Every structure is written in structure tokens, then in C-alpha cells.
Amino acid sequence: MTSVLAVKDLAVSFATPEGAVAAVDGVSFSVEKGECVGIVGESGSGKSQTFMAVMGLLATNGKATGSIKFQDQELVGMKIDKLNKIRGSKMCMIFQDPMTSLTPHLKISRQLTEVLVLHKGMSERDARAKAVQMLDRVKIPDAKRRLDQYPHEFSGGMRQRVMIAMALICEPQLLIADEPSTALDVTVQAQILELMQELRSQGDMSIVMITHDLGVVAGLCNRVMVMYAGAFCETAGVDDIFHDPQHPYARGLVGSIPRLDRPGEARLTAIRGQPPNLQHLPMGCTFQERCDFVFERCIAERPALSTFAPERAKACHLKGFDKEGKVVR
């Protein structure tokens, strides 16, 4: 079976006045059909830029190298008109701010039907019918009437739904969602997550969910990739990440969130220090300054992401942690 997305040695760097910033440092991963992969990690760790590179949407000072295959087609270096046939129809991305995808002065009917008419050669009428159907699917009440409204006539949560409808209208094989619910209120966020869950169970679309909210990942994803300083430090099934994390950063991350379902829990296990400057990464492990288990090898040699159990990989020189949470060297 071929993967929906297969990325190999992807590096993203940005040219800045202070020199090059290596935002993504040679990552390899794949996304399979029908799965939902969560991407978590600190701000600035490269979550968004990894997938901006996949979409070919890097800022002009950014450059991607390596290989990005979408359904076996190489995207790196692909001609823009060919790429445009794929992104926005077979592979879509949604963002935290819906207004990055919506045009303020156009009725949403136009924004929804345009792709169908242009890309899929649908008649105006069929496209409208499909648009109404899509708005229904993302649970916008009274879809027929609302189709002819402008983005500003929708509330924040509703606008987010419109953006999701727009992404889904061409029935993409891959949906990349970058913090789609972060800016929303808790109760509205829950509605959007419920919607994402429903979409997931309906078809065989693959979803990549970028978020720093581990709760969102727990509820939605089957697999998780944890990013730190431009690379993946641990990848695993969702249960393993939460119940048996093996990279010290992943362990710290899971231990540092207050939980509503554990009353009386004492202190959070904070990770000390702060993320490193991408322009001055140490030679060895990028987590060494914050790690409680650092030893000589960590300083001398950067650990590579390597498989240590079926479907599990980590980038750490330690053997791991046992069931009691004790370190095994």
C-alpha cells in the first residue's frame, strides 16, 4: 500500500538578516490512508513549517529540500500549475484564523463553488447544491439562506465551519489542520472537535492535526509525532505517547499538563529551562540543556530518530524508561 503522504529528509530553512534559520531539520515520516496524526510540540519547534512546506506555502525567504511525495507524486520542485491541481483539492490545509482562507468581500457561495466550477468543471447549479450539502455537513444551520452571506456575518465558530467546508468540498485525501480550534472558546472548540471526529469516522480521508493541546490529540488522533527544535523526538500510537512516553521531552510534556480528571494531584512536572535558539543548536542532542538524564554521549552526538519497537521511534541515547518510570540506560 502506498502512503498518502511520504516525506523524506525534509529540511526547511529561512534566510534572515542574522543568517539562516533551520526551522525543520531533515524529517522523514508518512501519513497513511484514513489515519489521523497529531503533531505536537513547543511553539517554534517547526510543526507549521513542516506542513507549509508540504503545501508549498513557505514564505518567500524559505526553502525546502528533500522529498515530499503525495500519492507517489514528488511535490518538491513540481511546477506551480501542476501543484495547484493537487493543493486546494486533493490536499487542503485549514488554519487557526479562518480569515486566512476566506476572502472578506466575497459571498461564501462564491468562495465555496469556485473550486468546483474551475477544478471539477461542475455547473454553477450543481456546485451550489454541493455547497449547501457541505454547509449542512459542517452543521451550519439554515445553510441555503446563509450561503449568500459574507464571512463577517458569521460568528467565529461558524466561520471556522465555513473554512472547513471549503477545505472539504473537493473531497480531499489529506486534510492538514493547523490549530483549527485554538482561538475559539472552550464550548465552541468542543463543537469543532466533535465535527472533526465525525469527519474522521465518515470516510477514508487522512487528517494531520497540528496542535499544542494534548487533550485535542487524545480525543482525535490514532498516532502522535512529537516535535522538538525542528525534528521529531518521538513518534508512537496515541496510547503509548500518553501512557508510556519514552523520550524525556515527551515524558515532560505529558507530565506538565494539569488534568481535570485527576483531582488532588500535586505538582506538575515542569520541564526546566526553555527551548534552544535554532540558530545556535548544540552539537549533540537538542534537548540536552533541559534533560534530567543527559550523559556524555548526548553532548557528543545527535541522536537519530530510530525505531525501538513496532510502530514506535525515538531520538534519544537512553534505552528508555521502565513501567515504573525509572530510567534504563
Add this chain to the structure above:
Amino acid sequence: MSGEPLLSIKGLKVHFPTSSGGLFGATRPLKAVDGVDFDVFPGETLGIVGESGSGKSTIGRAVLQLIKPTAGTVAWLGTNIAGFTRAQMKSRRREMQIVFQDPLASLNPRMTAGDIIAEPLDTFEPQIKADERKARVQEMMAKVGLLPQMINRYPHEFSGGQNQRIGIARAMILKPKLIVADEPVSSLDVSIRAQIINLLADLQKEMGVALIFISHDLAVVRHVSHRVLVLYLGKVMEIAESQVLLSRPRHPYTQALLSAAPVPDPEVERGKKRLLIEGDLPSPLDPPSGCVFRTRCPKAQAQCAQDIPALEPRGGASDHLVACLFPD
């Protein structure tokens, strides 16, 4: 909680004039806070949780008189300070401090960390000797986990988490009786957030300061607070001891909030039955009649559009207050 409250808020209203509105430029007020009562006791943490526009920050600012209340009393150690002028507030400022959400934006970029932290000292103890001033600043820096030798650095040379530590050091240096922390960790990364939460908890224990901890994140609020106040459209829905609120929420809105918050555990999430409430928050310019939550409440009856529910003790506990006509 027992003894005399430090702070006692009664019938607090903060209405903002808005220019949009009816005919002939008539203004209708935005009722950001609309009749709120609560107490804060010495050394406790009261969490205030609510969604955007619920009035959380406005309450925090009204407590410190950074915003003038439209009505109600704000009693600080028995004296009503509502409507106090800046000059009148000055002597109280020593005892009440605030920490803001965006650490970098709330610090003066042209001042060094040391001068920022010393600001309250300079105001209230201007006669202090230079070396004592420095010693006290550095002692405070060490307490909040900053290297004392960083005293001459500027805010832009620190990370977000470190700047928040500077803000906390500034708030704590005069050993106030109350600190209002308005979303102090919301702009920080998860791993840094835990550091700051632990720091606030440690300092509180050590210095016995009371804390009003404002956040939209119920899990964070629950973790740090002894008691939690749930706010919706400028009104208190429920106040209870933090454990009780979690295990026995009685207001339908609190129940919905608890159910909406995703739990970082796949097993729990899979087994969870979500109680989703529909729609978005109504505009605070045009709040629903009767109970403000009724338009989204799964239990709403006709009566909820008529009567405004009072905040009353429920379930036999005098400190568990609920504002609902049909509470659990």
C-alpha cells in the same frame, strides 16, 4: 474558608458605553460585569473561569480600581474602595498587585529587569539605599527562578516565560496581600506554563499571599485554585470549592464546560460522553433576558426567560453557590 475576607465584592457592575445602538445615537451599555458578588480570604486562591467576553479581566481590573465600577462595593479589609481616585488607591496598591497575560507587552522595553522589578519599591520606599534595593531585587529574582546576574538585561533579551517571572517578581516584591493574575500562563508554551504554575503555587505557600487567578482554561484554574468562580456573560453561574465544583457541578454551564474540556488521556476521551452545548456566546451587547445562559442551556424552561436566577447555596453546603432555576 473562615475569618474575615480580605476582599469582599458586592453587586459589582461595570458597564461600558458603546456608540453603536438605537436611533439618534442613543447608547446602550455593554454590561461586561453585571451584578457580581464574591469574597477572597487571606492566603487563598480564587480561580475565575469564563469564556471570552464573560468579564473575567474586567473584574480583575475593577478590583484594583484600574476600571471604575458602575455600581457595587469593593470592600478591601472592610473599607469600600469602589470609586477611589488614583491618589486614594496609592496606599492600597502596596497591598494589591496585578500580573498580566502578555508578559512582554506588559513590561517597559526600555527598562532593565532590575528596574522593572524595583518599580513598586521605588514608589513606596523611595528612601531605600541603592545596595539594599539591589539586594532585594536580586533576592526576588532568585525566588522566581531568574539568575540574579541578569539584573541589567532588557525584556527583549528574555523568553516569554522569563518575562512572566519578571512580572511576578515585580508583583511580589512588596509582599502584597493580594495578587490578581490575569491569564498569566495563557501565552506560554505548555512546558513553560507548568513552571509558572508551580512557581505561583510555591510563592503563595511561602509568602501567604491571596491570589485571584483568571483563566479560560478550567483545568489550569482547577489545578491552582482553592475555590472556583464560573462566569458567563458578566454573571456568576456557580462558586464552589475546587474539588466540589469538579466532582459535583450543579450549574448546567459548569457541567458543559467540564465536559467540553478535552482530557489528555485517550482512554478517558474514548469513553467520554460529551455534553455539547450548541451555538456561540450571545453578544454581551444584547444578552438574553432572564437567565443569560438559557439560549444554550439544555435544561431551559419558559420560566428561564422571565426570572433572573439568584446566586444561592445549594446541596446543603453554604459555600456552594449556584445561579440556576433548575439546578442539579
